[in-house]
Amino acid sequence: MQGKIITISRQCGSGGHSIGSELAKRLDVPFYDKEIIEIAAKESGFHQKFIEEQEEHMNRSLLFNIARHVAYAGRGSYADYQPLQDQLYFTQVKVVKEIAEKGPGVIVGRCADYILRDRKDVLNVFIHADMAFKKKHCMERGQFSEENMEDMIRRRDKLRAEHYRYYTDRKWGDSINYHLCLDSGVFGIEKCVSMVEDACKGMHPVSQ
Protein backbone atom coordinates (compact mmCIF):
# COMPACT_ATOMS: atom_id res chain seq x y z
CA MET A 1 0.00 0.00 0.00
CA GLN A 2 1.43 3.32 -1.03
CA GLY A 3 -0.13 6.62 -0.17
CA LYS A 4 -3.62 5.27 0.53
CA ILE A 5 -6.16 6.49 3.02
CA ILE A 6 -8.29 3.85 4.69
CA THR A 7 -11.65 4.84 6.16
CA ILE A 8 -13.27 2.45 8.61
CA SER A 9 -16.96 2.69 9.39
CA ARG A 10 -18.10 0.25 12.05
CA GLN A 11 -20.95 -1.04 14.14
CA CYS A 12 -20.59 -0.44 17.87
CA GLY A 13 -18.69 -3.38 19.40
CA SER A 14 -17.56 -4.83 16.07
CA GLY A 15 -13.92 -4.04 16.83
CA GLY A 16 -13.56 -1.48 14.01
CA HIS A 17 -11.50 0.80 16.25
CA SER A 18 -9.10 -2.02 17.19
CA ILE A 19 -8.84 -3.13 13.55
CA GLY A 20 -8.03 0.41 12.41
CA SER A 21 -5.53 0.97 15.19
CA GLU A 22 -3.69 -2.30 14.55
CA LEU A 23 -3.73 -1.69 10.79
CA ALA A 24 -2.19 1.78 11.22
CA LYS A 25 0.60 0.25 13.34
CA ARG A 26 1.31 -2.44 10.76
CA LEU A 27 1.37 0.08 7.90
CA ASP A 28 3.23 2.63 9.99
CA VAL A 29 0.77 5.42 9.17
CA PRO A 30 -1.16 7.82 11.45
CA PHE A 31 -4.39 6.66 13.06
CA TYR A 32 -7.36 9.00 13.57
CA ASP A 33 -10.46 8.37 15.67
CA LYS A 34 -10.96 10.63 18.69
CA GLU A 35 -7.86 12.44 17.41
CA ILE A 36 -10.17 14.16 14.90
CA ILE A 37 -12.14 15.66 17.77
CA GLU A 38 -8.93 17.01 19.30
CA ILE A 39 -8.00 18.73 16.04
CA ALA A 40 -11.58 19.95 15.49
CA ALA A 41 -11.60 21.39 19.01
CA LYS A 42 -8.42 23.35 18.32
CA GLU A 43 -9.67 24.63 14.97
CA SER A 44 -13.20 25.53 16.05
CA GLY A 45 -12.64 26.88 19.53
CA PHE A 46 -15.23 24.44 20.93
CA HIS A 47 -14.10 22.52 23.99
CA GLN A 48 -13.12 18.90 23.21
CA LYS A 49 -15.39 17.55 25.94
CA PHE A 50 -18.30 19.50 24.46
CA ILE A 51 -17.74 18.01 20.98
CA GLU A 52 -17.56 14.50 22.44
CA GLU A 53 -20.83 15.04 24.27
CA GLN A 54 -22.47 16.33 21.10
CA GLU A 55 -21.31 13.16 19.32
CA GLU A 56 -22.86 10.99 22.01
CA HIS A 57 -26.19 12.72 21.64
CA MET A 58 -26.13 13.46 17.95
CA ASN A 59 -29.61 12.14 17.43
CA ARG A 60 -31.21 14.50 19.91
CA SER A 61 -29.28 17.36 18.36
CA LEU A 62 -30.43 16.36 14.90
CA LEU A 63 -34.07 16.36 15.91
CA PHE A 64 -33.55 19.68 17.64
CA ASN A 65 -31.92 21.05 14.48
CA ILE A 66 -34.73 19.85 12.27
CA ALA A 67 -37.24 21.53 14.57
CA ARG A 68 -35.24 24.75 14.36
CA HIS A 69 -34.99 24.46 10.59
CA VAL A 70 -38.77 24.25 10.43
CA ALA A 71 -39.19 27.12 12.89
CA TYR A 72 -36.80 29.35 10.95
CA ALA A 73 -38.05 28.46 7.46
CA GLY A 74 -39.06 31.47 5.43
CA ARG A 75 -37.61 34.08 7.78
CA GLY A 76 -35.05 36.60 6.58
CA SER A 77 -32.47 35.67 9.17
CA TYR A 78 -32.46 31.99 8.21
CA ALA A 79 -29.74 32.26 5.54
CA ASP A 80 -27.13 33.19 8.15
CA TYR A 81 -28.22 30.61 10.67
CA GLN A 82 -26.17 27.42 10.97
CA PRO A 83 -27.18 24.93 13.65
CA LEU A 84 -24.53 23.92 16.14
CA GLN A 85 -24.57 20.30 14.98
CA ASP A 86 -23.83 21.46 11.42
CA GLN A 87 -21.00 23.68 12.61
CA LEU A 88 -19.41 20.71 14.35
CA TYR A 89 -19.94 18.48 11.33
CA PHE A 90 -18.43 20.95 8.87
CA THR A 91 -15.46 21.51 11.17
CA GLN A 92 -14.85 17.76 11.10
CA VAL A 93 -15.28 17.71 7.30
CA LYS A 94 -12.48 20.29 7.07
CA VAL A 95 -10.26 18.29 9.44
CA VAL A 96 -10.84 14.99 7.57
CA LYS A 97 -9.97 16.66 4.24
CA GLU A 98 -6.80 18.19 5.72
CA ILE A 99 -5.76 14.81 7.14
CA ALA A 100 -6.23 13.18 3.72
CA GLU A 101 -4.13 15.90 2.08
CA LYS A 102 -1.26 15.17 4.45
CA GLY A 103 -0.81 11.59 3.20
CA PRO A 104 -1.68 7.98 4.05
CA GLY A 105 -3.55 7.18 7.25
CA VAL A 106 -6.43 5.28 8.84
CA ILE A 107 -9.58 7.25 9.73
CA VAL A 108 -12.35 5.71 11.86
CA GLY A 109 -15.93 7.03 11.57
CA ARG A 110 -16.92 10.66 10.92
CA CYS A 111 -18.54 9.90 7.51
CA ALA A 112 -14.97 9.96 6.13
CA ASP A 113 -15.92 7.61 3.26
CA TYR A 114 -18.45 10.19 2.08
CA ILE A 115 -16.31 13.26 2.80
CA LEU A 116 -13.43 11.85 0.73
CA ARG A 117 -15.65 10.43 -2.04
CA ASP A 118 -13.95 12.42 -4.82
CA ARG A 119 -10.47 11.10 -4.06
CA LYS A 120 -9.16 8.03 -5.91
CA ASP A 121 -6.70 6.93 -3.22
CA VAL A 122 -9.23 5.92 -0.56
CA LEU A 123 -10.24 2.41 0.54
CA ASN A 124 -13.61 2.41 2.34
CA VAL A 125 -14.23 -0.41 4.80
CA PHE A 126 -17.30 -1.32 6.88
CA ILE A 127 -17.02 -3.67 9.88
CA HIS A 128 -20.05 -5.38 11.41
CA ALA A 129 -20.68 -8.39 13.64
CA ASP A 130 -23.42 -10.40 15.30
CA MET A 131 -24.78 -9.20 18.65
CA ALA A 132 -23.05 -11.93 20.68
CA PHE A 133 -19.65 -10.85 19.37
CA LYS A 134 -20.42 -7.15 19.89
CA LYS A 135 -21.54 -7.70 23.48
CA LYS A 136 -18.41 -9.73 24.24
CA HIS A 137 -16.19 -7.05 22.70
CA CYS A 138 -17.90 -4.22 24.64
CA MET A 139 -17.67 -6.25 27.83
CA GLU A 140 -13.92 -6.72 27.38
CA ARG A 141 -13.48 -2.99 26.86
CA GLY A 142 -15.70 -2.10 29.82
CA GLN A 143 -18.17 -0.22 27.65
CA PHE A 144 -21.71 0.15 29.04
CA SER A 145 -23.15 -1.72 32.01
CA GLU A 146 -23.85 -5.41 31.46
CA GLU A 147 -27.51 -4.97 32.29
CA ASN A 148 -28.48 -2.77 29.34
CA MET A 149 -25.59 -3.52 26.99
CA GLU A 150 -27.67 -4.81 24.09
CA ASP A 151 -29.95 -1.77 24.16
CA MET A 152 -26.97 0.59 24.30
CA ILE A 153 -25.29 -1.11 21.32
CA ARG A 154 -28.47 -0.92 19.26
CA ARG A 155 -29.00 2.71 20.21
CA ARG A 156 -25.43 3.69 19.36
CA ASP A 157 -25.75 2.04 15.93
CA LYS A 158 -29.08 3.73 15.34
CA LEU A 159 -27.53 7.12 16.08
CA ARG A 160 -24.66 6.43 13.73
CA ALA A 161 -27.04 5.35 10.97
CA GLU A 162 -29.19 8.46 11.41
CA HIS A 163 -26.19 10.78 11.53
CA TYR A 164 -24.80 9.21 8.33
CA ARG A 165 -28.15 9.42 6.56
CA TYR A 166 -28.63 13.05 7.60
CA TYR A 167 -25.28 14.27 6.26
CA THR A 168 -24.72 11.95 3.30
CA ASP A 169 -28.21 10.91 2.14
CA ARG A 170 -26.86 7.36 1.97
CA LYS A 171 -27.69 4.23 3.92
CA TRP A 172 -25.11 3.38 6.58
CA GLY A 173 -23.88 -0.20 6.17
CA ASP A 174 -25.23 -0.61 2.63
CA SER A 175 -22.44 -2.53 0.89
CA ILE A 176 -22.46 -0.30 -2.21
CA ASN A 177 -21.00 2.57 -0.13
CA TYR A 178 -17.86 0.63 0.73
CA HIS A 179 -15.17 -1.29 -1.17
CA LEU A 180 -14.91 -3.96 1.49
CA CYS A 181 -17.35 -5.07 4.23
CA LEU A 182 -16.32 -7.64 6.81
CA ASP A 183 -18.09 -9.61 9.52
CA SER A 184 -15.58 -9.49 12.38
CA GLY A 185 -17.75 -11.99 14.27
CA VAL A 186 -16.75 -14.81 11.92
CA PHE A 187 -13.26 -13.66 10.94
CA GLY A 188 -12.03 -12.20 14.24
CA ILE A 189 -10.10 -8.93 14.71
CA GLU A 190 -6.68 -10.23 13.69
CA LYS A 191 -7.88 -11.76 10.42
CA CYS A 192 -9.84 -8.60 9.56
CA VAL A 193 -6.65 -6.55 9.91
CA SER A 194 -4.87 -8.87 7.47
CA MET A 195 -7.80 -8.80 5.04
CA VAL A 196 -7.93 -5.00 4.96
CA GLU A 197 -4.16 -4.86 4.56
CA ASP A 198 -4.38 -7.32 1.66
CA ALA A 199 -7.25 -5.33 0.10
CA CYS A 200 -5.07 -2.20 0.11
CA LYS A 201 -2.46 -3.97 -1.97
CA GLY A 202 -4.99 -5.25 -4.48
CA MET A 203 -6.95 -2.06 -4.99
CA HIS A 204 -6.80 -0.30 -8.30
CA PRO A 205 -9.12 2.49 -9.44
CA VAL A 206 -10.41 0.60 -12.51
CA SER A 207 -13.46 2.68 -13.23
CA GLN A 208 -14.22 4.77 -10.18
Next chain:
Amino acid sequence: MQGKIITISRQCGSGGHSIGSELAKRLDVPFYDKEIIEIAAKESGFHQKFIEEQEEHMNRSLLFNIARHVAYAGRGSYADYQPLQDQLYFTQVKVVKEIAEKGPGVIVGRCADYILRDRKDVLNVFIHADMAFKKKHCMERGQFSEENMEDMIRRRDKLRAEHYRYYTDRKWGDSINYHLCLDSGVFGIEKCVSMVEDACKGMHPVSQ
Protein backbone atom coordinates in the same frame (compact mmCIF):
# COMPACT_ATOMS: atom_id res chain seq x y z
CA MET B 1 -10.98 -24.42 3.17
CA GLN B 2 -12.54 -27.66 4.26
CA GLY B 3 -16.13 -28.60 3.67
CA LYS B 4 -17.44 -25.06 3.26
CA ILE B 5 -20.26 -23.80 1.13
CA ILE B 6 -19.80 -20.40 -0.44
CA THR B 7 -22.87 -18.44 -1.51
CA ILE B 8 -22.34 -15.54 -3.89
CA SER B 9 -24.99 -12.86 -4.30
CA ARG B 10 -24.14 -10.29 -6.94
CA GLN B 11 -25.21 -7.19 -8.78
CA CYS B 12 -25.82 -7.67 -12.49
CA GLY B 13 -22.52 -7.13 -14.36
CA SER B 14 -20.35 -7.21 -11.22
CA GLY B 15 -18.69 -10.45 -12.31
CA GLY B 16 -20.10 -12.50 -9.44
CA HIS B 17 -20.74 -15.45 -11.76
CA SER B 18 -17.15 -15.39 -13.05
CA ILE B 19 -15.76 -15.03 -9.52
CA GLY B 20 -17.82 -18.00 -8.30
CA SER B 21 -16.92 -20.15 -11.29
CA GLU B 22 -13.18 -19.43 -11.00
CA LEU B 23 -13.28 -19.98 -7.24
CA ALA B 24 -14.97 -23.38 -7.65
CA LYS B 25 -12.24 -24.39 -10.12
CA ARG B 26 -9.47 -23.32 -7.73
CA LEU B 27 -11.05 -25.12 -4.79
CA ASP B 28 -12.00 -28.09 -6.93
CA VAL B 29 -15.62 -28.08 -5.73
CA PRO B 30 -18.92 -28.09 -7.69
CA PHE B 31 -20.28 -24.79 -9.03
CA TYR B 32 -24.01 -24.05 -9.12
CA ASP B 33 -25.75 -21.20 -10.92
CA LYS B 34 -28.08 -22.14 -13.77
CA GLU B 35 -27.33 -25.73 -12.73
CA ILE B 36 -29.86 -25.23 -9.93
CA ILE B 37 -32.56 -24.57 -12.51
CA GLU B 38 -31.65 -27.82 -14.29
CA ILE B 39 -32.03 -29.79 -11.06
CA ALA B 40 -35.22 -27.89 -10.09
CA ALA B 41 -36.67 -28.66 -13.53
CA LYS B 42 -36.03 -32.36 -13.07
CA GLU B 43 -37.46 -32.41 -9.54
CA SER B 44 -40.52 -30.28 -10.22
CA GLY B 45 -41.54 -31.39 -13.68
CA PHE B 46 -41.51 -27.78 -14.91
CA HIS B 47 -39.64 -27.24 -18.17
CA GLN B 48 -36.19 -25.65 -17.65
CA LYS B 49 -36.92 -22.92 -20.19
CA PHE B 50 -40.11 -22.06 -18.34
CA ILE B 51 -38.28 -21.69 -15.00
CA GLU B 52 -35.66 -19.47 -16.64
CA GLU B 53 -38.36 -17.25 -18.09
CA GLN B 54 -40.07 -17.00 -14.72
CA GLU B 55 -36.76 -15.91 -13.19
CA GLU B 56 -36.36 -13.19 -15.81
CA HIS B 57 -39.79 -11.81 -15.05
CA MET B 58 -39.95 -12.52 -11.34
CA ASN B 59 -41.16 -9.04 -10.56
CA ARG B 60 -44.24 -9.28 -12.74
CA SER B 61 -44.98 -12.68 -11.26
CA LEU B 62 -44.63 -11.32 -7.75
CA LEU B 63 -47.13 -8.57 -8.40
CA PHE B 64 -49.44 -11.09 -10.02
CA ASN B 65 -49.08 -13.36 -6.99
CA ILE B 66 -49.84 -10.55 -4.57
CA ALA B 67 -52.98 -9.74 -6.54
CA ARG B 68 -54.02 -13.39 -6.36
CA HIS B 69 -53.28 -13.52 -2.64
CA VAL B 70 -55.62 -10.57 -2.16
CA ALA B 71 -58.27 -12.09 -4.40
CA TYR B 72 -58.15 -15.44 -2.59
CA ALA B 73 -57.97 -14.03 0.92
CA GLY B 74 -60.71 -15.34 3.18
CA ARG B 75 -61.92 -18.08 0.84
CA GLY B 76 -61.96 -21.69 1.95
CA SER B 77 -59.82 -22.91 -0.91
CA TYR B 78 -57.00 -20.51 -0.13
CA ALA B 79 -55.12 -22.81 2.24
CA ASP B 80 -54.39 -25.27 -0.58
CA TYR B 81 -53.47 -22.61 -3.06
CA GLN B 82 -49.78 -22.00 -3.75
CA PRO B 83 -48.87 -19.46 -6.42
CA LEU B 84 -46.63 -20.65 -9.24
CA GLN B 85 -43.81 -18.31 -8.24
CA ASP B 86 -43.83 -19.79 -4.73
CA GLN B 87 -43.83 -23.33 -6.10
CA LEU B 88 -40.72 -22.50 -8.12
CA TYR B 89 -39.06 -20.79 -5.16
CA PHE B 90 -39.71 -23.68 -2.77
CA THR B 91 -38.46 -26.18 -5.33
CA GLN B 92 -35.23 -24.20 -5.49
CA VAL B 93 -35.08 -24.02 -1.67
CA LYS B 94 -35.20 -27.81 -1.61
CA VAL B 95 -32.51 -28.09 -4.28
CA VAL B 96 -30.19 -25.59 -2.52
CA LYS B 97 -30.55 -27.49 0.78
CA GLU B 98 -29.83 -30.82 -0.95
CA ILE B 99 -26.73 -29.35 -2.61
CA ALA B 100 -25.44 -28.09 0.75
CA GLU B 101 -26.00 -31.52 2.30
CA LYS B 102 -23.83 -33.11 -0.40
CA GLY B 103 -20.70 -31.17 0.65
CA PRO B 104 -18.61 -28.12 -0.29
CA GLY B 105 -19.53 -26.04 -3.31
CA VAL B 106 -20.11 -22.56 -4.68
CA ILE B 107 -23.73 -21.39 -5.16
CA VAL B 108 -24.56 -18.21 -7.07
CA GLY B 109 -27.82 -16.36 -6.36
CA ARG B 110 -31.16 -18.02 -5.43
CA CYS B 111 -31.28 -16.45 -1.92
CA ALA B 112 -28.89 -19.26 -0.90
CA ASP B 113 -27.42 -17.14 1.92
CA TYR B 114 -30.89 -16.97 3.48
CA ILE B 115 -31.91 -20.55 2.68
CA LEU B 116 -28.76 -21.90 4.39
CA ARG B 117 -28.84 -19.42 7.29
CA ASP B 118 -28.96 -22.12 9.98
CA ARG B 119 -25.79 -23.86 8.81
CA LYS B 120 -22.44 -22.93 10.37
CA ASP B 121 -20.30 -23.97 7.39
CA VAL B 122 -21.43 -21.27 4.96
CA LEU B 123 -19.53 -18.18 3.81
CA ASN B 124 -21.89 -15.56 2.38
CA VAL B 125 -20.42 -13.13 -0.15
CA PHE B 126 -21.91 -10.12 -1.95
CA ILE B 127 -20.26 -8.65 -5.06
CA HIS B 128 -21.06 -5.17 -6.37
CA ALA B 129 -19.41 -2.63 -8.65
CA ASP B 130 -19.85 0.83 -10.12
CA MET B 131 -21.96 1.22 -13.25
CA ALA B 132 -18.97 1.80 -15.58
CA PHE B 133 -17.47 -1.56 -14.58
CA LYS B 134 -20.82 -3.33 -14.85
CA LYS B 135 -21.49 -1.96 -18.33
CA LYS B 136 -18.01 -2.98 -19.49
CA HIS B 137 -18.46 -6.48 -18.06
CA CYS B 138 -21.90 -6.93 -19.67
CA MET B 139 -20.54 -5.61 -22.97
CA GLU B 140 -17.73 -8.17 -22.95
CA ARG B 141 -20.21 -10.96 -22.30
CA GLY B 142 -22.61 -9.72 -24.98
CA GLN B 143 -25.42 -9.18 -22.45
CA PHE B 144 -28.12 -6.67 -23.45
CA SER B 145 -27.93 -4.24 -26.36
CA GLU B 146 -25.52 -1.33 -25.91
CA GLU B 147 -28.29 1.22 -26.33
CA ASN B 148 -30.29 0.38 -23.21
CA MET B 149 -27.63 -1.46 -21.20
CA GLU B 150 -27.69 0.82 -18.15
CA ASP B 151 -31.47 0.58 -17.86
CA MET B 152 -31.35 -3.20 -18.18
CA ILE B 153 -28.68 -3.53 -15.48
CA ARG B 154 -30.66 -1.33 -13.09
CA ARG B 155 -33.86 -3.24 -13.82
CA ARG B 156 -32.23 -6.63 -13.29
CA ASP B 157 -30.82 -5.47 -9.92
CA LYS B 158 -34.19 -4.06 -8.93
CA LEU B 159 -35.85 -7.42 -9.67
CA ARG B 160 -33.22 -9.26 -7.64
CA ALA B 161 -33.67 -6.89 -4.70
CA GLU B 162 -37.46 -7.25 -4.79
CA HIS B 163 -37.29 -11.04 -5.09
CA TYR B 164 -34.88 -11.21 -2.14
CA ARG B 165 -37.02 -8.88 -0.04
CA TYR B 166 -40.17 -10.85 -0.85
CA TYR B 167 -38.82 -14.24 0.20
CA THR B 168 -36.38 -13.30 2.98
CA ASP B 169 -37.73 -10.05 4.44
CA ARG B 170 -34.16 -8.75 4.30
CA LYS B 171 -32.51 -6.00 2.30
CA TRP B 172 -30.47 -7.28 -0.63
CA GLY B 173 -26.92 -5.90 -0.52
CA ASP B 174 -27.11 -4.78 3.11
CA SER B 175 -23.69 -5.72 4.47
CA ILE B 176 -25.08 -7.30 7.64
CA ASN B 177 -26.53 -10.17 5.58
CA TYR B 178 -23.11 -11.26 4.31
CA HIS B 179 -19.75 -12.14 5.84
CA LEU B 180 -17.81 -10.47 3.04
CA CYS B 181 -18.82 -7.76 0.53
CA LEU B 182 -16.48 -6.74 -2.27
CA ASP B 183 -16.41 -4.00 -4.88
CA SER B 184 -15.18 -5.84 -7.96
CA GLY B 185 -14.86 -2.49 -9.74
CA VAL B 186 -11.84 -1.51 -7.65
CA PHE B 187 -10.37 -4.97 -6.97
CA GLY B 188 -11.02 -6.69 -10.31
CA ILE B 189 -12.30 -10.25 -10.81
CA GLU B 190 -9.00 -12.04 -10.20
CA LYS B 191 -8.29 -10.28 -6.91
CA CYS B 192 -11.85 -10.90 -5.70
CA VAL B 193 -11.39 -14.64 -6.28
CA SER B 194 -8.23 -14.58 -4.14
CA MET B 195 -9.93 -12.53 -1.43
CA VAL B 196 -12.89 -14.91 -1.15
CA GLU B 197 -10.52 -17.89 -1.14
CA ASP B 198 -8.50 -16.26 1.65
CA ALA B 199 -11.70 -15.44 3.58
CA CYS B 200 -12.67 -19.13 3.51
CA LYS B 201 -9.44 -20.06 5.24
CA GLY B 202 -9.85 -17.42 7.92
CA MET B 203 -13.48 -18.04 8.76
CA HIS B 204 -14.39 -19.45 12.14
CA PRO B 205 -17.85 -19.52 13.68
CA VAL B 206 -16.90 -17.43 16.74
CA SER B 207 -20.32 -16.53 17.97
CA GLN B 208 -22.79 -17.28 15.22
